[in-house]
Amino acid sequence: MSARELRGGPAADALLADARTRLSDLSATPHLHVIRLGEDPASVSYVRLKDKKAREIGLHSTVHALGEETSEEALLELIGTLNHDEHAHGILVQLPLPRHVSTEPVIAAIDPFKDVDGFHPSNVGSLWSGLPGLPPCTPAGVMAMLAHYGISAAGRRAVIVGRSNIVGKPLAALLLRADATVTIAHSRTPDLAQVTRQADLLFAAVGRAGLITPEMVQEGAVVVDVGINRVRGPERDRLVGDVHPDVATVASAMTPVPGGVGPLTVAQLLANTVRAAELQHYQRHAALRQATP
Ligand code: NAD
Numbered sequence: 001m002s003a004r005e006l007r008g009g010p011a012a013d014a015l016l017a018d019a020r021t022r023l024s025d026l027s028a029t030p031h032l033h034v035i036r037l038g039e040d041p042a043s044v045s046y047v048r049l050k051d052k053k054a055r056e057i058g059l060h061s062t063v064h065a066l067g068e069e070t071s072e073e074a075l076l077e078l079i080g081t082l083n084h085d086e087h088a089h090g091i092l093v094q095l096p097l098p099r100h101v102s103t104e105p106v107i108a109a110i111d112p113f114k115d116v117d118g119f120h121p122s123n124v125g126s127l128w129s130g131l132p133g134l135p136p137c138t139p140a141g142v143m144a145m146l147a148h149y150g151i152s153a154a155g156r157r158a159v160i161v162g163r164s165n166i167v168g169k170p171l172a173a174l175l176l177r178a179d180a181t182v183t184i185a186h187s188r189t190p191d192l193a194q195v196t197r198q199a200d201l202l203f204a205a206v207g208r209a210g211l212i213t214p215e216m217v218q219e220g221a222v223v224v225d226v227g228i229n230r231v232r233g234p235e236r237d238r239l240v241g242d243v244h245p246d247v248a249t250v251a252s253a254m255t256p257v258p259g260g261v262g263p264l265t266v267a268q269l270l271a272n273t274v275r276a277a278e279l280q281h282y283q284r285h286a287a288l289r290q291a292t293p
Pocket of ligand 1: 138161207265
């Protein structure tokens with residue numbers, strides 16, 4: 001068997017086309033604010049991509065490029081200002097932050113209605129309770145990709161390798177909502193292969209090149225590779241996933257790396273920014289209705 005390739009580009013385009021059509025129903029163009037501290041090369045390039053893509057679909061975008069030495073207080077003050085600015089619809093603080101700034105209080109300071117990364121504890125709670133909110137971009141992007149390719153999770157066994165707050169755990173919440181039977185495996189899971197072989201849908205979000213090999217995959221499984229690993233090539237570094245390329249001989253469908261889940265993450269961020277503007281619009285209208293005697 002040679003797996004059908006699930007490319008992220010077309011799925012991301014569909015997500016963006018939908019976000020673009022919703023723009024016309026809004027009274028103001030959504031404005032995304034991305035805050036970056038320092039000059040970490042990966043963060044610089046991710047932020048540049050987010051800014052470029054936001055502008056491409058017709059959003060306003062501002063990048064706040066602050067110095068590495070910016071204090072936590074100064075960062076919290078900027079977040080507070082953006083929280084109160086009704087023209088700032090989405091706020092994203094690029095992670096990781098420098099060591100002297102604690103991530104949790106910074107995330108918790110963002111207005112949950114503007115938290116386009118979906119990391120605020122209130123959005124995490126909404127995700128697990130099935131309430132409306134803003135979902136984390138990578139897992140929500142993965143679900144959008146499955147939907148785009150007509151792959152249903154309902155009634156199927158899903159195994160996620162990786163239990164991080166940004167991928168593994170929220171992906172489990174979304175798959176549960178989609179009526180899958182979900183298992184999360186991690187670095188302390190004994191006999192990982194025995195667990196992954198049960199999967200009709202297998203998700204790898206670990207950060208180890210080629211961890212998932214063909215013997216670990218059930219014949220005909222759908223395999224989604226979230227991992228991004230930089231490996232040394234003879235001439236230059238290249239990006240590979242957590243799933244060994246030979247898995248394509250066993251799986252029925254599989255995402256490539258690069259060009260798989262990656263484009264969905266940015267597309268979902270922009271969809272979340274439009275969603276955030278919609279939520280704020282309804283919130284203001286509800287407040288106005290309550291204030292009207
Ligand atoms: P993380 O380091 O926070 O979590 C990794 C998880 O893998 C942990 O839960 C750990 O328990 C588990 N793990 C580690 N070694 C293992 C092993 N040998 N067997 C089983 N489980 C093991 O990482 P993360 O932030 O969740 O990211 C995971 C990968 O996904 C990374 O490669 C990252 O670059 C990539 N990623 C990609 C996107 C995207 O847009 N495509 C977005 C976020 C993360």
